[in-house]
Amino acid sequence: MLRAIYNALWWIIAPVAVLRLLIRSRKERGYREHIGERFGYARGRLPEDDAPLIWVHAVSVGETRAAQPLIEALMKARPDARILLTHMTPSGRATGEQIFGDRVLRSYVPYDMPHVVRRFLRAWRPSLGLVMETEVWPALIDECRRADVPLVLTNARMSARSFRRAARFGKGTREVFGGFARVLAQSPSDAERLTALGARNVAVLGNLKFDMSTPPELAARGHTWRAAIGTRPVWVAASTREGEEELVLQAFAALGVEDALLILVPRHPQRFNEVAALVERTGLRYERRSTWAPGAAGASAQGVARALPANVTVLLGDSMGELGAYYAASDLAFIGGSLLPLGGQNLIEACAVGVPVLIGPHVFNFTQATADAVAAGAAVQVQDPAELAQALRELFSDKARRTAMSGAASAFAARHRGATARTVDVLMALLPE
DSSP: OHHHHHHHHHHHHHHHHHHHHHHHTTTOGGGGSSGGGGGTOOOOOOTTOOSOEEEEEOOSHHHHHHHHHHHHHHHHHOTTOEEEEEESSHHHHHHHHHHHGGGSEEEEOOOSOHHHHHHHHHHHOOSEEEEETTOOOHHHHHHHHHTTOOEEEEEEOOOHHHHHHHHTTTHHHHHHHTTOSEEEESSHHHHHHHHHTTOOSEEEOOOGGGGOOOOHHHHHHHHHHHHHHOSSOEEEEEEEOTTTHHHHHHHHHHHOOTTOEEEEEESSGGGHHHHHHHHHHHTOOEEEHHHHSOSTTSSOTTSSOOOOOTTOOEEEOOOSSOHHHHHHTOSEEEESSTTTTSOOOOOHHHHHHTOOEEEOSOOTTSHHHHHHHHHTTSEEEOSSHHHHHHHHHHHHTOHHHHHHHHHHHHHHHHHTOOHHHHHHHHHHHHSOO
16 A cells, blocks of 8 residues: 555656756756656666666766775676666766766666656666665666566665664555665665664675775865965865855854864755855855866866965865865865754765864764764864864874874774775676676
8 A cells, every 4th residue: 555655656756856857947957858767757778788788776976986986896706797877866877977978878876667767677677676774765676577677776874763664654654665686885874774774684794885095186185275274274064055054154253273274065056156155254265166266187287276375264175076176275174064964974985094083963874984983083072163163172282182083083994995896896796796
């Protein structure tokens, strides 16, 4: 009965979803492109193309970047296979194109309607499907099972809050999670919750995000920026979400550290202008990265970004794919999505660059990674903007502690690597020869 109601609701939701795409396209044009793919109308593969196809679904930017080491490893392990990368957001698709170019096929994932999913599967004929982290779509899982396509929930996580919500549906939830061929969990607690929800063949393989690395050219870009900024104290507020920038600016106003520079990097590109207007209203002098260090290389024609004026106190990170460079240019990193109840964002990339991390109280999407980072001495958790300002002030005044946290962050990231190799070993056993 639940499945019938769910499928019926999609006939109502689909037109609303298209209208929402068109509305969102006013800020981000990509939402009005390739709409047919969301209904399974994809160019697909030619009939004579019989190479194994590994389909990887990564919702948006974070999941796409987390999937990068895995996709690279899959290409190396099975050079005869094709890779299809699907997304839900234009920013995720743009990130996939930026990283992989024409080395992968790409499409939007279909809406979760049985006939739409069947159309998608007929067009692409995947040999194996991987969905990243928390993507659980009942019709998609059911149709893959019917079509004999092994579907694996990869880098799987299940927060306590999400577990309580899913458990309310009882047998229906168990049928959905039981449809995955394998579930590869990030941590024992994730595995325990997923098993309780009906998942079968669950293994704990670690977090793929620990295998992400900042490309040397991106780190070098950040160091170039830092040389142009000078010796002043620098902190980055990374992947901030709507409503959070005001809190970050409150903390900055209370900081009281002379000459400090805030690099403010909103998570969603469609909000760059909105955040710029917010900073302008505060009366703070700011520059946009796109005008201060224009171009893909992040530097002027002479190869060195021009000096940042001393009276600029906020640098707005209005670029895609450069978070590693922002971390490399900073002394401290605050990870967004955590001052409001949004679940937090990935702190691992900052740790891998060796930047001490500060993070707010709301980290239910990254509970284990946050707890482990705090325990390792790589991160400090704060409760509100006042505590954020205090922690920043203390760390800026204590170079020895910053240095110790930097070393702890690098060691923490290195210690947890290896999930990619373990995941590839499992997936190769599911892929036909």
